[in-house]
Amino acid sequence: MTAERIDGKVFAEGLRGRVSSAVAPFLAATGRRPGLAVVLVGEDPASQVYVGSKHKATVEAGMMSFEHRLPADTPEADLIALVERLNADETVDGILVQLPLPKHMRESAVIEAIDPDKDVDGFHIVNAGRLATGLPGLVPCTPLGCMMLLEDRLGRDLSGKSAVVIGRSNIVGKPMAQLLLAANATVTIAHSRTADLPAVVRGADIVVAAVGRPEMVRGDWLKPGAVVIDVGINRIAAPERGEGKTRLVGDVAYTEALETANAVTPVPGGVGPMTIAVLLRNTLVAAHRRAGLPAPEGL
Numbered sequence: 001m002t003a004e005r006i007d008g009k010v011f012a013e014g015l016r017g018r019v020s021s022a023v024a025p026f027l028a029a030t031g032r033r034p035g036l037a038v039v040l041v042g043e044d045p046a047s048q049v050y051v052g053s054k055h056k057a058t059v060e061a062g063m064m065s066f067e068h069r070l071p072a073d074t075p076e077a078d079l080i081a082l083v084e085r086l087n088a089d090e091t092v093d094g095i096l097v098q099l100p101l102p103k104h105m106r107e108s109a110v111i112e113a114i115d116p117d118k119d120v121d122g123f124h125i126v127n128a129g130r131l132a133t134g135l136p137g138l139v140p141c142t143p144l145g146c147m148m149l150l151e152d153r154l155g156r157d158l159s160g161k162s163a164v165v166i167g168r169s170n171i172v173g174k175p176m177a178q179l180l181l182a183a184n185a186t187v188t189i190a191h192s193r194t195a196d197l198p199a200v201v202r203g204a205d206i207v208v209a210a211v212g213r214p215e216m217v218r219g220d221w222l223k224p225g226a227v228v229i230d231v232g233i234n235r236i237a238a239p240e241r242g243e244g245k246t247r248l249v250g251d252v253a254y255t256e257a258l259e260t261a262n263a264v265t266p267v268p269g270g271v272g273p274m275t276i277a278v279l280l281r282n283t284l285v286a287a288h289r290r291a292g293l294p295a296p297e298g299l
């Protein structure tokens with residue numbers, strides 16, 4: 001069997017187009033555009049690229065983009081003071097603090113300072129609680145993007161399907177498991193201490209790998225016909241491309257997975273592009289809720 005490649009880039013472009021189309025009606029109803037504030041602390045090269053991409057995508061969608069770049073030695077209290085100003089700013093519907101933060105800052109303290117109704121990352125404990133209890137809230141972008149790709153393939157109801165999420169982070173693994181559970185899948189969360197991980201993965205119709213270990217999930221770990229979502233983005237040495245060259249790989253051995261699975265997301269071009277598209281979607285949703293408007297359809 002040769003599995004299908006799930007093209008996250010194409011899906012993300014479609015979602016961004018739908019978000020963009022919903023901005024004009026919002027502007028007509030409220031007299032303003034949805035606004036997203038992104039805060040970057042320090043000069044981490046990957047974070048700089050992601051923040052730049054977020055700004056570009058926000059503007060392309062017709063929304064207001066407010067970018068705040070702070071030096072790496074900014075005191076935590078100053079960052080929290082900025083977050084509090086953004087909480088109070090009526091033109092800002094969404095606030096995102098780019099992670100990772102410099103070591104002297106407590107990510108949890110900064111995230112908890114964000115107004116939960118502007119927390120477009122969905123990382124605030126209030127949004128985690130809303131997701132766990134089935135209340136409407138803001139859902140983390142990467143897991144929601146994975147769920148959209150899965151729904152597109154398998155439909156909204158995953159009754160009777162078994163799903164394994166490899167990784168238990170608050171940002172991906174745990175919310176991913178909650179979303180799968182809400183869609184009626186039978187969910188296992190596996191992690192570094194799971195005994196016989198290959199056997200656990202072999203039982204799953206749906207595999208979500210979010211563990212941060214290059215190509216850890218091998219083709220012979222997979223159940224024939226499984227749908228595989230690879231969240232990992234790992235940069236590894238690629239001497240075959242020349243001295244000092246690197247390439248990106250996921251947590252799944254992609255070529256091997258294609259031999260057994262039904263469908264697999266590639267890296268790059270799978271889950272990654274969905275993260276920014278869902279961020280725009282969450283900003284639009286937050287803007288509608290804050291304006292007392294019904295949620296836009298088809299998102």
Ligand SMILES: Nc1nc2c(c(=O)[nH]1)N[C@@H](CN(C=O)c1ccc(C(=O)N[C@@H](CCC(=O)O)C(=O)O)cc1)CN2
Nearest residue numbers: 050096097098099100121141268269270271272273275
């Ligand atoms: N506050 C947040 N911080 C971080 C998040 C997040 O969701 N919120 N996620 C990641 C970084 N990230 C967005 O911030 C992100 C990562 C990857 C991609 C992406 O499109 N990746 C491409 C490959 C890009 C490359 O060539 O390097 C792909 O997979 O195709 C988008 C966004 C950590 N921080």
